[in-house]
Amino acid sequence: MECMVPRATIRGLVALQLIATALPTNARGQIFLELRGGAMLSSALVRDSIVEAFTVRPAVAPTIDLAVGTVLNEQYRLAVAVRWARSDLKRSTDGGNIPIIPLTAWTGSVALRRRLSSWASAQGTIGAVKYAPAGTGRNATLFRDNAPLLPIVGLGARIEHRISPRLVVGLDAAYDFHRFSTLALRAEGITGDRSVHRFSLGITLGASYADKKP
Amino acid sequence: MQTRSRSVAALASLLLLGACDSPNAPDRSSFYEFRLSPSDPVFHWPATALPVRFYADQVGALPEYVALGVRMWERQFLYGEFRGELVSDSADADVILSLQGSAPPDGPLTDDPPVTSCTGVTSVPPTTELGSGQLVYTERFQVQLQWFSRGSPSDIANCLARVTAHEIGHTLGVFNHSPTPDDLMARSPTAREPTARDRATVQILYHVRSDILPFSHGLLPP
Numbered sequence: 313m314e315c316m317v318p319r320a321t322i323r324g325l326v327a328l329q330l331i332a333t334a335l336p337t338n339a340r341g342q343i344f345l346e347l348r349g350g351a352m353l354s355s356a357l358v359r360d361s362i363v364e365a366f367t368v369r370p371a372v373a374p375t376i377d378l379a380v381g382t383v384l385n386e387q388y389r390l391a392v393a394v395r396w397a398r399s400d401l402k403r404s405t406d407g408g409n410i411p412i413i414p415l416t417a418w419t420g421s422v423a424l425r426r427r428l429s430s431w432a433s434a435q436g437t438i439g440a441v442k443y444a445p446a447g448t449g450r451n452a453t454l455f456r457d458n459a460p461l462l463p464i465v466g467l468g469a470r471i472e473h474r475i476s477p478r479l480v481v482g483l484d485a486a487y488d489f490h491r492f493s494t495l496a497l498r499a500e501g502i503t504g505d506r507s508v509h510r511f512s513l514g515i516t517l518g519a520s521y522a523d524k525k526p
Numbered sequence: 527m528q529t530r531s532r533s534v535a536a537l538a539s540l541l542l543l544g545a546c547d548s549p550n551a552p553d554r555s556s557f558y559e560f561r562l563s564p565s566d567p568v569f570h571w572p573a574t575a576l577p578v579r580f581y582a583d584q585v586g587a588l589p590e591y592v593a594l595g596v597r598m599w600e601r602q603f604l605y606g607e608f609r610g611e612l613v614s615d616s617a618d619a620d621v622i623l624s625l626q627g628s629a630p631p632d633g634p635l636t637d638d639p640p641v642t643s644c645t646g647v648t649s650v651p652p653t654t655e656l657g658s659g660q661l662v663y664t665e666r667f668q669v670q671l672q673w674f675s676r677g678s679p680s681d682i683a684n685c686l687a688r689v690t691a692h693e694i695g696h697t698l699g700v701f702n703h704s705p706t707p708d709d710l711m712a713r714s715p716t717a718r719e720p721t722a723r724d725r726a727t728v729q730i731l732y733h734v735r736s737d738i739l740p741f742s743h744g745l746l747p748p
């Protein structure tokens with residue numbers, strides 16, 4: 313029977329373990345690295361009505377996050393993360409969904425994490441999201457004139473389990489919020505920004521410091 | 527406790543920020559009938575047929591005018607309803623544009639006042655009914671353009687670019703002419719690109735159900 317774990321994933325885990333082994337083990341000031349895979353659900357980017365009402369939103373997107381951070385003290389950690397999420401932007405009516413264009417959402421953020429217990433933490437994030445439509449079809453879309461960089465704020469919670477002195481596996485839920493508009497939408501007369509809420513669930517593998525319990 | 531109160535306040539303000547949602551809907555009330563007669567079936571390119579493939583005769587700057595026209599019409603949409611591309615083989619095309627006679631004199635496109643130094647006609651193909659009752663075109667769309675020796679080379683170039691864009695508008699499914707002379711889809715267009723009325727009209731067209739499928743060898747009986 314063939315192994316179902318992709319070779320790239322195994323290589324990634326081995327690399328993470330090697331990096332983790334090379335890291336010092338006392339907590340404060342240390343660096344940690346995290347790789348997160350998950351899925352993200354976004355609320356509508358646009359609501360419009362032509363003949364009938366419809367919404368425009370990205371389909372549920374697979375996500376990959378890479379974060380690097382430092383331990384500030386026993387309770388706080390600071391991390392810088394980048395998230396890649398890609399799915400089809402689609403127009404949804406009562407009659408169904410019509411794909412518009414493949415859309416990648418790049419999110420860069422800075423997160424401040426607070427340890428709540430030995431196995432749980434919460435975080436607040438600020439950052440920016442950049443939508444990147446793919447291919448030549450963008451000329452006929454709301455992204456034809458620009459795909460702006462949009463500030464985001466977010467919250468998250470995580471439970472984690474240490475699987476070795478240096479490796480942690482975590483399950484987390486995250487929420488973020490940004491306002492959305494483009495030049496093409498404004499030119500059309502859709503002049504107000506729209507609030508976009510994004511929720512994601514993910515599994516994180518972290519090459520972490522050997523946490524000393526208080 | 528104080529930290530917790532601050533966290534709750536931050537969360538509340540975040541959610542309140544999210545609640546302030548005030549996009550204004552655009553006004554698309556000014557449009558014209560896109561069918562020749564209100565009882566005619568509607569045609570627009572289905573999402574599955576995109577991008578629509580345009581072939582232009584390699585005569586003068588016709589391929590450039592077609593590319594300009596396709597891009598112009600694409601830009602009338604926000605939600606990917608229409609896309610087009612130029613193809614180099616007419617056998618692969620959904621729409622074939624040809625320019626009668628010799629190549630026109632070479633002149634740059636300018637903002638000069640419009641001169642009627644060309645004409646164009648779009649042949650909408652006949653339809654047939656499939657077993658299911660679905661209408662389908664039996665041929666590709668054909669557009670024929672012609673230029674006259676009237677005005678400067680730039681007048682002829684401007685006219686050909688304008689009329690090419692107008693005829694491409696017909697191939698999108700706007701079979702009627704706008705009653706407003708300022709519109710690109712007016713019978714004798716003077717506009718260089720689609721107006722707000724043209725835009726509202728194609729947007730509405732692409733959000734109603736199309737009654738006719740485009741030509742496809744696979745759909746028609748042998």
Ligand SMILES: [Zn+2]
Pocket residue numbers: 692696703712713
């Ligand atoms: Zn016409």
